[in-house]
Amino acid sequence: MSVTDAPFSVDKPRSPQRPAARRSNFELYSWLFMRLSGLLLVFLVLGHLLIMLFLDDGVQRINFAFVAGRWASPFWQFWDLTMLWLAGLHGGNGLRTVINDYARKDQTRFWLKMLLYVSMIVIIAVGTFVLFTFDPNIGN
Amino acid sequence: MASTTAHSAGAADRAGNARLGGTLYRGDPGMWSWVAHRITGVLVFFFLFVHVLDTALVRVSPNAYDVVIETYKHPVMVLFELGLVGAVLYHALNGIRVMLVDFWSKGTKYQKPMLWTILAIWLVVMIPGSYYLLVKGFADLFGGS
Numbered sequence: 016m017s018v019t020d021a022p023f024s025v026d027k028p029r030s031p032q033r034p035a036a037r038r039s040n041f042e043l044y045s046w047l048f049m050r051l052s053g054l055l056l057v058f059l060v061l062g063h064l065l066i067m068l069f070l071d072d073g074v075q076r077i078n079f080a081f082v083a084g085r086w087a088s089p090f091w092q093f094w095d096l097t098m099l100w101l102a103g104l105h106g107g108n109g110l111r112t113v114i115n116d117y118a119r120k121d122q123t124r125f126w127l128k129m130l131l132y133v134s135m136i137v138i139i140a141v142g143t144f145v146l147f148t149f150d151p152n153i154g155n
Numbered sequence: 156m157a158s159t160t161a162h163s164a165g166a167a168d169r170a171g172n173a174r175l176g177g178t179l180y181r182g183d184p185g186m187w188s189w190v191a192h193r194i195t196g197v198l199v200f201f202f203l204f205v206h207v208l209d210t211a212l213v214r215v216s217p218n219a220y221d222v223v224i225e226t227y228k229h230p231v232m233v234l235f236e237l238g239l240v241g242a243v244l245y246h247a248l249n250g251i252r253v254m255l256v257d258f259w260s261k262g263t264k265y266q267k268p269m270l271w272t273i274l275a276i277w278l279v280v281m282i283p284g285s286y287y288l289l290v291k292g293f294a295d296l297f298g299g300s
Contacts, residue, residue, distance in 0.1 A: 050254050053247075054250075054254065056247070057251065061243070061247060068288070069284070069287065069288075074227050074232070077228075079213060079217035082210075106200035107200070109197070110197060138207045142210070142211065145213065145214045154217045
């Protein structure tokens with residue numbers, strides 16, 4: 016007996032049971048988005064961690080005044096806004112893939128994804144709202 | 156006979172798939188790099204959720220923000236920071252490797268040396284980084300300032 020007897024069986028490429036050709040390129044764009052956003056996030060997030068945890072006195076120096084000082088600069092506002100949106104979408108899309116892979120029942124998959132989408136909207140909306148309406152004199 | 160063949164093929168998979176000349180993905184370091192990419196990604200996403208909400212307290216009051224941020228300043232939290240940096244750094248380096256595998260014509264050929272390279276870079280960054288944070292944590296814990 017030769018090795019070719021291994022019981023492999025694959026559907027014929029054009030057999031009618033196969034689902035119809037896809038009509039949406041959503042997964043292609045999501046795949047591409049993960050790579051493009053990932054490349055930007057490498058710099059944004061590692062820079063953020065370096066500044067916040069290692070430079071000067073790290074996390075010990077962070078307080079309201081420190082945040083107010085940073086967000087006085089449009090550069091850091093733009094940095095944080097970009098990072099928020101890209102991280103929220105990149106992380107959310109990653110979790111969507113994980114849920115699609117491991118949820119066994121359609122209902123579980125549906126509700127986990129609803130929970131994910133709600134969390135994504137909350138994170139991105141709350142973060143954006145805070146960045147745009149931040150008031151350094153809120154305590155006065 | 157066919158079943159025996161299938162069985163021995165399965166044994167070869169577990170024995171490092173020597174028979175197939177390394178064409179099998181299961182159990183390969185490449186698979187574990189993917190597993191670690193998923194785990195670190197999910198963990199970082201959970202922290203992102205918490206972190207956006209704690210930062211949002213700047214919109215409530217300076218005091219509310221300062222009180223909550225104080226929890227991050229406890230010396231033991233350097234361990235948490237270390238875990239976060241380790242997870243993000245691995246995810247970033249492995250993400251670059253994934254992009255090179257996808258877009259560089261020689262990416263698949265060098266996927267394994269690239270894995271060892273990113274792990275080496277990870278160690279080169281994490282060893283001094285851990286030293287710095289742990290010394291700072293110990294100083295805060297026992298030095299009193």
